[in-house]
Every structure is written in C-alpha cells, then in structure tokens.
Amino acid sequence: QVQLVESGGGLVQPGGSLTLSCTASGSEPSGSIGLSNAMGWYRQAPGKPRELVADIATSGLTKYAESVKGRFTISRDNAKNTVYLQMNSLKPEDTAVYYCGHDVRDGRVFGSWGQGTQVTVSA
DSSP states (O other): OEEEEEEOOEEEOTTOOEEEEEEEEEOSSSSOSTTTOOEEEEEEOTTSOOEEEEEEOTTOOEEEOTTTTTTEEEEEEGGGTEEEEEEOSOOGGGOEEEEEEESEETTEEOSOBOOOEEEEEOO
C-alpha cells in the first residue's frame, strides 16, 4: 500500500501562484512511484463532486481539465517519489481541497488517496 502526503496549500490572492507537492512512501516494490503507476491531482469544492485536475503517466504524458489548461502544470520526480502541481493565475473558482491519487487509469484512482490540502483563492 502506497501512502501519499500532500503539502503546499494555503491562501493566495487571485492571479497568484502555488505549488502543491505529493510525496509517496510505502510498499511498492521499491517505494518508487515511477515504476508502474500514473498519478493524478484532484480537487473537491464544497458541495461539488471530486474532479480530476491533471494526471501524469509514467511516460510523462500529461492530461488536464479544460478549466486549468494553460495555468496548471503537473510534473513528477521519480527519484524523490514526488508529484507536483504548479498552479498559476489562480482564480477564486480554483478554491477547493486538492488531493493526489495513485494508480490513475482513465481518470479514476485505483490506489491510494492523500489526505488533501486546502487551497483558497481570495482577495
């Protein structure tokens, strides 16, 4: 079982930037997230369902929700067992709890979830 810990959330003004990190540990064969699993960032705003923000395959191929294309960038550092979400030009509607997920296939998480980190975009 892989454990995920997110960090980097906080309060930011509209137009600002934040970088979220998700670090994995646990019982994959080597503890690496780089061997066989895609990773994803999701978010859930109050009263709304959880939605996929971006995912990244082991090949580095990325996909983004239309609402964040051109503003958010997902990346991974397999040596550090970490996935990042760089968020620029933040909008109030980006306010949500952000979660990372392990073993993402067709947008669904088949592995573990992190505990989430709050991102609030407000003046």
